[in-house]
Amino acid sequence: MTTIQPNDGDFKNLRSQDRPAEPSADLFVPQPLDSTVREELAAPAPTFWKEAWERLFKNKGAVVSLVLLIILSAMSLIGPSMNEFTYREQHIPHSNLPPKVAGLEWLGFDGKDVNGVDQYTQRGVETNYWFGTDEFGRDLWTRVWKGTQISLFIALVAAFLDLVIGVIYGGISAYYGGRIDNFMQRIIEILTGIPNLIVIILFILILEPGIRSIILAMIITGWVGMARVVRGQMLQLKGQEFVLASRTLGASDSRLMRKHLLPNVMGPIIVTVMFTIPTAIFFEAFLSFIGLGLQAPLASLGVLIEDGYDAIRSFPYKLLIPAVVISLVMICFNLLADGLRDALDPKMRK
Amino acid sequence: MTHELKEQHTTNAGQDDLLVVSDLKKHFRLNRKTVLKAVDGISFSIKKGETLGLVGESGCGKSTVGRTLTRIYEPTDGEVHFDGLKLKGRLDGKTKKRINRDVQMIFQDPYSSLNPRMTVSEIISEGLVIHNPDMSQKDREKRVHELLLLVGLNKNHAGRYPHEFSGGQRQRIGIARALAVEPKFIVADEPIAALDVSIQAQIVNLLKELQEERGLTYLFIAHDLSMVKYISDRIAVMYLGKIVELAGSEALYEKPLHPYTQALLSAIPLPDPEKERTREQIVLTGDVPSPTDIPSGCRFRTRCPFAMDSCAVIDPEFREVEPGHSVACHLYDAEIMAKEGKELKTV
Incomplete structure (x- = not known):
């Protein structure tokens, strides 16, 4: 490269041009427009899921519910092993003891029965039963958390069935459409036509009442709502032009499902699962309450409520504690589902 | 094989025809009694590097023609000769794959034609993933950047999601997706109908430039007659599933x-x-x-x-x-x- 030395005359000329007497608008030289710089973004675009998370965390009810659910699940796992009793161990001399927790007497955990008599001193019981005992002297603390375990297990099974059977059934029905869809929808109509209670009673005729017949009944009808939601969403998506574009590129069925259809129905799927769970929990509790569910000595929240209901006048704590726990679980799942729906589908928000 | 091909060419049309459609039909069976005859026996040919405009009222079957040619729909009847291939009835896997590569489509609605859950880079590279699975991630990325530049966007757009773009930009992304697999023939199904007028001209000019650069052949479906005249070499007018008139665009406008x-x-x-x-x-x-x-x-x-x-x-x-x-x-x-x-x- 050759450098050109400016001679003095040039330099002077330039200076006089560059330095006008008064500052004027001409002094401002526009920065050349560079489209690549203009389009650069400081932060990467937030993905759909990240935005949804942020929206969920702004919802106080949902966050509180989530935390409570985590605490309740943790308690259902560690609660039964926090004291020396098991859920089935009977100890008749210690029957019908009210709840007593050292330091929590002011909350009602003082060991006094409905007549204000401290049963622990009267009967000379040394150990504190935190949630009291039932008529056979079984520790209710252990039994309540065991029951919560059952409820959460039912929740898990319901979610799993929804996700596996419901999503696949609805997906296949919508994706292949036509005669297959017609046939599959008629089956669903028949299934929803049979009341759940009849199904479970039929199962109890063959099997014995218990968790197995409840799960079998759920396998038969529990996923129908999800199948319908997924089918509706898929039908709507199937005709969208991005799906057609992918098909003109020769995408396989599995690729279309994985990359285009499923990610777009994920929101409604999650919301539906979260709304199915409390229904399933309540279904189990209801069956146990009317005596068609879990059988003694197994504990489920429904069984405990039924036991407490029989003795509501003399030992209200037997009803109160499991009722509060199951209400908490159901309210929390409902609030979380609500929050998730708002977070995943902002258009639904009022 | 070559003899057979030659014969087809001589019987059907001239040597430079990329696409020859003869008596193409697409009927939809609505129920046991009614059959919707969306396309009811149409024939035309398109030369290499040419643009054929297809106009008609809404519901006359022009989009169905496009979708049948790209094999989104299986034709009910008729024959299509495309670039030496004879397409009739169900296609075997290999032919289907070639059609999926050589025939691409640009869609009408830029808002529903891009998957909202995928980044621009994923959208554009989808064809590459399907047709060149061996391509490395790096090469694919490079190709996406090239395509973005080609359609007038830039590489900073690659990581973004479709909702961050305007209608015209989205349509450009759709065009880049179609070009990714280097097609020979593009069906543009009302690519400008959903855009406002100032953007329409940009997109049409982009399509024209791309055609000159890469020798693309277009079937341009539209109902805006003035735009069609601007981009097409010849125009076919459709009415109720049939072509009623086909002529050079000047001739058609001067002497319908x-x-x-x-x-x-x-x-x-x-x-x-x-x-x-x-x-x-x-x-x-x-x-x-x-x-x-x-x-x-x-x-x-x-x-x-x-x-x-x-x-x-x-x-x-x-x-x-x-x-x-x-x-x-x-x-x-x-x-x-x-x-x-x-x-x-x-x-």
Whole structure:
């Protein structure tokens, strides 16, 4: 490269041009427009899921519910092993003891029965039963958390069935459409036509009442709502032009499902699962309450409520504690589902 | 094999035809009794590097033609010759794969044509993933950047999601996706209908530039007659599942032969207010008949101002009445007009 030395005359000329007497608008030289710089973004675009998370965390009810659910699940796992009793161990001399927790007497955990008599001193019981005992002297603390375990297990099974059977059934029905869809929808109509209670009673005729017949009944009808939601969403998506574009590129069925259809129905799927769970929990509790569910000595929240209901006048704590726990679980799942729906589908928000 | 191919070419059309469609039909069975004849036997050919405009009212089957050519729909009947391939009936895997590569589509609605859960880079590289699975991630990324530049976007757009773009930009992304697999033939299904006018010109110019650079062949489906004239070499006019007139774009606009084409063209407003005031508009009476119940004979006769007795009986043949200008109308058929005792319309 050759450098050109400016001679003095040039330099002077330039200076006089560059330095006008008064500052004027001409002094401002526009920065050349560079489209690549203009389009650069400081932060990467937030993905759909990240935005949804942020929206969920702004919802106080949902966050509180989530935390409570985590605490309740943790308690259902560690609660039964926090004291020396098991859920089935009977100890008749210690029957019908009210709840007593050292330091929590002011909350009602003082060991006094409905007549204000401290049963622990009267009967000379040394150990504190935190949630009291039932008529056979079984520790209710252990039994309540065991029951919560059952409820959460039912929740898990319901979610799993929804996700596996419901999503696949609805997906296949919508994706292949036509005669297959017609046939599959008629089956669903028949299934929803049979009341759940009849199904479970039929199962109890063959099997014995218990968790197995409840799960079998759920396998038969529990996923129908999800199948319908997924089918509706898929039908709507199937005709969208991005799906057609992918098909003109020769995408396989599995690729279309994985990359285009499923990610777009994920929101409604999650919301539906979260709304199915409390229904399933309540279904189990209801069956146990009317005596068609879990059988003694197994504990489920429904069984405990039924036991407490029989003795509501003399030992209200037997009803109160499991009722509060199951209400908490159901309210929390409902609030979380609500929050998730708002977070995943902002258009639904009022 | 080569002999066979040669024979096909000589029997069907000239050497430079990329696509020859003969008697293509697409019927949809709605229920046991009704059949919707969306495309009911159309024939045309497109030369390499040419743009054929396809116009018609909404519901006349023009989008179905596009979707049948890209094999989104399986044709009910008819034959398509594409670049030495004879496509008839169900395709085998290899042919299907080639069509999926060589024939691409640009869609009408830029808002629903991009998957909202995928980044621009994922959208554009989808074709590459399907057709060149061995391509490395790095090469793919490089190719995506090239394509973005080609359609007038830049590489910073690659990591973003579709909702961050305007309609025109989205349409550019759609074009980049179609170009990723280096197609020979592109069906543009009303690519500008959903855009506002200033953006329409940009997209049409982009399509034209790409055609010149890469020798692409287009089937340009639209209902905006002035835009079609600007981009197309030849124009086909469709009515109720059939092509009623096909001519070079200049010829069609200067001398429309079919009464339907004349009515369509007379509906274009003129930019000059003086002329606009005196513009004679042919107003068609009635609605388009339902494609499930097509009128006998000529399908336009129910709305045609020149309808004769023969029109209800004989389906007019699609014939070339002068070089490069074909029309399906009895008014230009000496035999029928003699029978009707009317004067033959001169071309």
